[in-house]
Amino acid sequence: MKSFQDHLKIVNNFHELGETIKVAQFLIQEYGLENPNFKGFELREKAKPEFILMTTEGALGEPQIIRIPENTFEYPLELMLNLLAHEMIHVSQKTKENRIEDKNEREWQAYYEMLFHKIFPQIPEVADFHKRFFAKKALEYFNRMGEGSQLQLKYAAQKLEVDYLLLILE
Structure with a gap:
């Protein structure tokens, strides 16, 4: 795995190109967050520093979509990785096997x-x-x-x- 500083450079490059979804996909692979129940990312409205909303959406037992702010990577990468991990926990909780009601x-x-x-x-x-x-x-x-x-x-x-x-x- 690349260093955190390498990841930060890659994230900043993708962010400058407006490739929020591509960089989010890159990060879930790099940080081992993949889950077969994950369907993909969709963008939502821009976040504000005091309110960054990511959500996991989909019926229990069905593939899940994570909606992330279009400006996700304007914020500290450590925080964004933790928020992505939070949502990926929800993806795994909503599988048929791990279903948590x-x-x-x-x-x-x-x-x-x-x-x-x-x-x-x-x-x-x-x-x-x-x-x-x-x-x-x-x-x-x-x-x-x-x-x-x-x-x-x-x-x-x-x-x-x-x-x-x-x-x-x-």
Whole structure:
């Protein structure tokens, strides 16, 4: 695999050419994010620094499309890679084999991955500011699972990891 700096140069070149989808496809291959349930990328409206929206769309059990902002690569590459990994977690959660019905569980798993990179270890770390944000979002979804629910019990050990990370970052 190329170095992060090499990837950054390639991303900037593609971005200057307006090839957002091509560079996103390149990155999922380079960072091992591929999934057979992934149908492709589509562009959405431009993102703003305070709100970068990527979504995974498609019926559960069917191939998924990830919609990314047309200006995705104007933002830090580390952050964009983490957001792409988040969406690729959703792609795998929506396969016939791994089907996860509960949205709170899907989001918990995706945010947990952004913090600890257990499935995609090659994804780079983000700034502490973003880690705090992701950890708080993860905890929001954990709390929505229901106090003492089976899902909360299932993820209790991971929640302790998130709590500890927040403690370190505060």
